[in-house]
Amino acid sequence: MALLNENYLKLQSSYLFSEIAIRVKQAESKNVGRKIIKLGIGDVTKPLPNSCLKALHKATDELANEATFRGYGPEQGYDFLREAIIKHDYNSRNVHTISADDIFVSDGSKCDSGNFQELFSLSNSIGVTDPVYPVYVDSNVMAGRTGSIIDGRYGNLQYINCSSENGFTPLPPNKSLDIVYLCSPNNPTGTVMDKELLTKWVEYALKHKAILLFDAAYYAFIRDEQLPQSIYEIPRAEEVAVEFRSYSKTAGFTGTRCAFTVVPKQCLVYDKSGTPHKLRDLWFRRQSTKFNGVSYPIQRAAEAIYSVEGQKEIKDLSDYYLENSRLILEAFSSAGLECYGGKHSPYVWVNAKRDSWEFFDKLLNEAQVVCTPGVGFGACGSGYVRFSAFGKRENVIEALSRIKDLF
Amino acid sequence: MALLNENYLKLQSSYLFSEIAIRVKQAESKNVGRKIIKLGIGDVTKPLPNSCLKALHKATDELANEATFRGYGPEQGYDFLREAIIKHDYNSRNVHTISADDIFVSDGSKCDSGNFQELFSLSNSIGVTDPVYPVYVDSNVMAGRTGSIIDGRYGNLQYINCSSENGFTPLPPNKSLDIVYLCSPNNPTGTVMDKELLTKWVEYALKHKAILLFDAAYYAFIRDEQLPQSIYEIPRAEEVAVEFRSYSKTAGFTGTRCAFTVVPKQCLVYDKSGTPHKLRDLWFRRQSTKFNGVSYPIQRAAEAIYSVEGQKEIKDLSDYYLENSRLILEAFSSAGLECYGGKHSPYVWVNAKRDSWEFFDKLLNEAQVVCTPGVGFGACGSGYVRFSAFGKRENVIEALSRIKDLF
Numbered sequence: 001m002a003l004l005n006e007n008y009l010k011l012q013s014s015y016l017f018s019e020i021a022i023r024v025k026q027a028e029s030k031n032v033g034r035k036i037i038k039l040g041i042g043d044v045t046k047p048l049p050n051s052c053l054k055a056l057h058k059a060t061d062e063l064a065n066e067a068t069f070r071g072y073g074p075e076q077g078y079d080f081l082r083e084a085i086i087k088h089d090y091n092s093r094n095v096h097t098i099s100a101d102d103i104f105v106s107d108g109s110k111c112d113s114g115n116f117q118e119l120f121s122l123s124n125s126i127g128v129t130d131p132v133y134p135v136y137v138d139s140n141v142m143a144g145r146t147g148s149i150i151d152g153r154y155g156n157l158q159y160i161n162c163s164s165e166n167g168f169t170p171l172p173p174n175k176s177l178d179i180v181y182l183c184s185p186n187n188p189t190g191t192v193m194d195k196e197l198l199t200k201w202v203e204y205a206l207k208h209k210a211i212l213l214f215d216a217a218y219y220a221f222i223r224d225e226q227l228p229q230s231i232y233e234i235p236r237a238e239e240v241a242v243e244f245r246s247y248s249k250t251a252g253f254t255g256t257r258c259a260f261t262v263v264p265k266q267c268l269v270y271d272k273s274g275t276p277h278k279l280r281d282l283w284f285r286r287q288s289t290k291f292n293g294v295s296y297p298i299q300r301a302a303e304a305i306y307s308v309e310g311q312k313e314i315k316d317l318s319d320y321y322l323e324n325s326r327l328i329l330e331a332f333s334s335a336g337l338e339c340y341g342g343k344h345s346p347y348v349w350v351n352a353k354r355d356s357w358e359f360f361d362k363l364l365n366e367a368q369v370v371c372t373p374g375v376g377f378g379a380c381g382s383g384y385v386r387f388s389a390f391g392k393r394e395n396v397i398e399a400l401s402r403i404k405d406l407f
Numbered sequence: 408m409a410l411l412n413e414n415y416l417k418l419q420s421s422y423l424f425s426e427i428a429i430r431v432k433q434a435e436s437k438n439v440g441r442k443i444i445k446l447g448i449g450d451v452t453k454p455l456p457n458s459c460l461k462a463l464h465k466a467t468d469e470l471a472n473e474a475t476f477r478g479y480g481p482e483q484g485y486d487f488l489r490e491a492i493i494k495h496d497y498n499s500r501n502v503h504t505i506s507a508d509d510i511f512v513s514d515g516s517k518c519d520s521g522n523f524q525e526l527f528s529l530s531n532s533i534g535v536t537d538p539v540y541p542v543y544v545d546s547n548v549m550a551g552r553t554g555s556i557i558d559g560r561y562g563n564l565q566y567i568n569c570s571s572e573n574g575f576t577p578l579p580p581n582k583s584l585d586i587v588y589l590c591s592p593n594n595p596t597g598t599v600m601d602k603e604l605l606t607k608w609v610e611y612a613l614k615h616k617a618i619l620l621f622d623a624a625y626y627a628f629i630r631d632e633q634l635p636q637s638i639y640e641i642p643r644a645e646e647v648a649v650e651f652r653s654y655s656k657t658a659g660f661t662g663t664r665c666a667f668t669v670v671p672k673q674c675l676v677y678d679k680s681g682t683p684h685k686l687r688d689l690w691f692r693r694q695s696t697k698f699n700g701v702s703y704p705i706q707r708a709a710e711a712i713y714s715v716e717g718q719k720e721i722k723d724l725s726d727y728y729l730e731n732s733r734l735i736l737e738a739f740s741s742a743g744l745e746c747y748g749g750k751h752s753p754y755v756w757v758n759a760k761r762d763s764w765e766f767f768d769k770l771l772n773e774a775q776v777v778c779t780p781g782v783g784f785g786a787c788g789s790g791y792v793r794f795s796a797f798g799k800r801e802n803v804i805e806a807l808s809r810i811k812d813l814f
Contacts, residue, residue: 002676003531003585003678004676004677004686009678009684015696041479047471048471057467063662066454069452069455069659120412139697209409210408252476252478254479255470255478257701257702269410282411285415286415289549290542292664293662
């Protein structure tokens with residue numbers, strides 16, 4: 001008899017965004033005469049950059065001829081893309097500790113951050129911030145690293161509390177953790193870790209021989225040159241950190257799908273006898289066994305981001321969404337609400353001073369505006385909501401006007 | 408201290424195709440004055456069908472405008488593709504037991520067949536044929552379902568021997584297995600299971616409440632209408648079988664990347680108390696947590712395969728490779744060697760009557776032709792080699808001529 005992986009039964013029955021979708025559908029059916037504006041999910045709305053479109057057409061034409069046709073690509077992604085990444089995303093910021101060999105091109109950071117835990121023993125202690133991007137948690141639940149859920153928290157998982165007290169940017173804990181997920185600029189809170197704080201985390205990982213899984217999906221929204229865009233801007237981070245990056249938010253690739261993960265060859269994990277092993281080689285084995293690379297035209301589209309034209313276009317894109325962020329932040333701040341993020345991030349995290357879902361429902365049913373209840377990201381998100389800046393400008397302005405009228 | 412998943416240390420140090428690549432590189436460095444012809448790996452060489460190219464260009468243009476731009480797609484893939492699949496791949500063959508709800512579009516069958524084992528308990532007994540596509544084995548090793556390797560076989564894994572005695576198309580075993588991987592048309596042997604044999608497997612699975620993981624990546628090469636292209640052509644298969652399909656070999660998508668997996672809602676797995684659960688819902692949860700869908704233009708390219716033009720083009724493509732198969736099969740058969748496959752399959756499986764790697768090296772170094780050593784697919788492949796029909800016609804003819812001269 002085929003038995004299931006019972007860890008799946010521990011998962012909370014409904015994924016946050018599914019529950020939101022159900023409530024939005026109910027609200028739509030009421031049809032109050034004005035459209036529902038969605039500032040909930042972090043999905044982009046602006047067209048793909050022109051340089052990417054041109055590259056997609058050109059690569060498609062290459063697939064039309066036997067002489068230029070491409071079958072299976074290199075397992076880690078094409079050299080042209082991995083070398084452009086090293087040059088433009090890292091060397092340009094004085095990061096020279098990682099190389100193209102350490103880059104693994106993939107179809108999404110959700111996949112990579114969800115799959116990466118496979119490389120680790122089930123016995124490791126896993127740290128996640130609260131609030132947190134649900135994928136880090138759920139993938140560890142599925143793997144069997146947690147107990148059952150009690151009061152919204154899984155047993156055996158180590159929650160690192162974030163709150164107004166630490167400005168939603170937590171210090172390392174006093175106890176020893178083996179694997180820690182960090183996200184900066186943060187989803188959902190929009191907060192950014194500065195070099196000083198990130199240095200403390202790297203020192204913590206070095207001391208405890210821990211691994212930091214650093215999600216930098218939103219790095220492109222950082223405008224302050226003093227803030228780190230990559231964890232590898234911190235000395236010795238290459239020994240303890242894996243970095244996830246995505247073109248989804250950087251270049252509007254949510255429907256086009258391309259991302260990459262950096263696993264530096266200096267980064268070590270240990271077997272039970274204490275012998276070190278290269279984490280990079282384990283990820284190579286995982287990816288070459290269970291993944292077959294990203295579509296060739298899509299890799300060419302990603303490469304085009306690094307052209308002069310592409311760099312300008314993605315700057316314009318993130319500028320557009322950052323202006324939305326600024327408007328949202330200003331609206332709630334000036335209404336006297338405590339806000340986080342919104343400055344180097346497409347997310348604004350607002351203290352609603354009431355139950356997250358209650359506020360969500362009020363906004364949905366009385367202003368026809370969708371946000372994301374903060375409690376969906378963890379117990380510490382209770383009383384907060386997240387606004388996404390990825391909407392169209394006129395919708396953001398209209399939504400803020402409706403909310404102002406409501407309160 | 409971060410500990411690794413020690414199951415990775417059980418994996419054989421070198422993946423088959425990596426070892427082949429090393430030997431080919433050595434042979435290339437000798438430079439004997441004629442090019443090396445590769446009939447090893449199953450990678451396609453013909454251009455993408457015109458209908459797919461047109462769809463890629465059109466979908467790229469849609470991403471250029473805000474009104475037609477697409478961000479995150481539906482979690483299981485777009486309706487337009489899933490409905491085309493149901494209509495053309497299943498309803499047209501009188502399969503009406505599955506629906507678009509059961510289809511999960513993905514970026515590759517390697518990913519899906521590698522990831523699917525996550526849904527099952529570690530305590531299940533896993534059956535694989537020998538010889539076998541290595542991904543089925545390695546993904547279970549990584550998950551911890553096997554012991555260490557001894558004489559080329561992993562402990563706890565149940566090997567189903569294939570040989571000339573059963574024509575490399577095995578009957579179900581006498582003992583009870585929980586999960587069984589089947590592949591037809593088979594990689595590497597090129598053999599096809601007929602309805603009678605597949606019915607026995609479905610009956611076996613029904614009797615034992617087992618799950619069949621059926622890999623139909625090569626269904627498009629079947630020309631005999633009496634042979635099943637899908638396991639769902641067998642009565643009640645929807646209760647016990649998952650089917651993996653790919654456009655890689657069907658439509659030349661090895662570098663373009665699109666595939667799908669069918670998980671019928673009738674298909675059940677059980678928890679320890681014997682309560683049934685829908686396997687489909689578990690896979691939905693897995694995919695919506697750890698996967699973010701296939702690129703929109705690529706899904707449009709896949710849809711185009713189901714147009715009248717597309718159907719003709721993919722028929723022409725598989726006809727081309729089948730003619731290569733026929734030439735390879737004829738050459739070795741007429742030389743008096745025992746052969747399998749090559750008729751409804753792009754692979755020809757040849758009894759080399761000597762050590763697989765010895766034959767591989769002889770062909771590589773004396774005829775400058777690359778095949779795949781059968782022993783790389785399992786102990787029962789010892790003494791056999793696999794020829795792939797995915798090369799260019801002139802290369803296949805030249806390779807066969809060189810081999811004829813050699814023997």
